[in-house]
Amino acid sequence: MSIQVRRAAxxxxxxxxxxxxxxxEVVVAALRDPAKNIFIASEYLAQLKAESGFADVxxxxxxxxxxxxxxxxxxxxxxxxxxxxxxxxxxxDGNLDxxxxxxx
Numbered sequence: 001m002s003i004q005v006r007r008a009a010x011x012x013x014x015x016x017x018x019x020x021x022x023x024x025e026v027v028v029a030a031l032r033d034p035a036k037n038i039f040i041a042s043e044y045l046a047q048l049k050a051e052s053g054f055a056d057v058x059x060x061x062x063x064x065x066x067x068x069x070x071x072x073x074x075x076x077x078x079x080x081x082x083x084x085x086x087x088x089x090x091x092x093d094g095n096l097d098x099x100x101x102x103x104x
Contacts (some may be wrong), residue, residue, distance in 0.1 A: 003031065003041050007077075011043045041074075048073040068093045 006016035009027045019027070030036040049055055052073065054066045062070075069080070071092035076085025 003037065003044060005031065007044055008040045011040050011047070045070065045074060064093055064096070067096065 005024065005027055008031055009016040009019055009023070012027060012030070014023055014027065030040060049059075049070055052066075052070065054062065054069075057066065068089035072085040072089035073080040075088035076082050079085060
């Protein structure tokens with residue numbers, strides 16, 4: 001998964017506006033490690049879901065529309081309603097069935 005350094009810094013408890021070079025290196029190293037990258041991205045998704053109108057919906061009960069919105073929030077941040085973020089959400093939705101089959 002792709003996540004910006006500043007978002008990863010926030011997830012890890014750093015203030016991205018005041019990162020020291022050493023802290024930035026730690027964040028970048030974490031993002032280069034696949035397991036840590038997935039952890040950071042999943043924590044960010046959890047934060048986004050907690051801020052959504054469907055925070056109380058268990059993940060396994062989320063509708064496709066809610067999943068698309070969460071994908072758009074992940075991509076667009078506060079601008080998740082932009083055309084680019086919405087396109088990302090639709091792309092996610094278009095690949096969802098293939099991803100599910102790949103995991104079986």
